[in-house]
Amino acid sequence: MQELVSQLGLDWKLLLSQGANFLIVVGVLTALVYRPLLKILKERREKIELGVKAGEMAEVKLAEIETERNTKLKEIEVQAISIVRASEDQAKKKAEEILGRAEEKSEGLIKNAQEIIDQKEKEALKVLDDKAVALVKEALVKTVLLKPEEIDEKLIGQAISDLKTS
């Protein structure tokens, strides 16, 4: 063994010192580089995981919000439809009411107009009647005045007979 080592040119002391150096370098690198790097990597991974989780959560939340929004929109739509229907009904009622009132008013106006027409007609007839009566009276008076003595005698005779009976 000793021969083999000497034949290969190995120096135990040098080997040991190089080994010790190597260990020292490994120790220093582990302490100063490897561990901080691992720590940084771990933190980075954790941050990424957290980001991913937050993203997932945000997506879920977004989906929830979207669902809620859709539900709300549907509710609003239903409400809007009911409001529109109610307003339509109300407008219809109002229109019917206005039409009814207008109809009543027009009927009243027509009735009034008819009454005025009737009144005017009556007045015109009365005027005509009065004129006709006046004309007939005048004609009768003129006829009587043509020969008044006979009428006088007759009426005086009637008066005397009335006086006798009273």
Add this chain to the structure above:
Amino acid sequence: MKANIEKDYAKAFVALLDMKMKEEDVIAGLINTVRKNFHESKMAKIVNEIEKLLVKSSGGKNIVCQSARELSVENKNRIKAEFSKDDQINFSVNKELVAGVRFVFDETTELDKSFRHKLKVLFS
């Protein structure tokens, strides 16, 4: 209320006559009073009122007989014959009657036998 001076004079005159005063004195007193009060223009009406009251007090009626034309004597007599002697009949002309006669008794009741009345009844 509207004062009727003529009626007041007439009432006073008849009341004095009822008190058995002399007719001449009462007439003289009336004329004096009328003159004193400057009521000479009302004398005709006063006399008319006195006549009415005297007829009434004697139990007669004051009758106004209106006709469209002056009545003939014959007709006037026919009419007078229907009333008593105590009644006072005054004949007057009212052309508005057209024909016939109208009687007014004591200014309260009437008997209208005029053509105007007939027309009124016919067209009422």
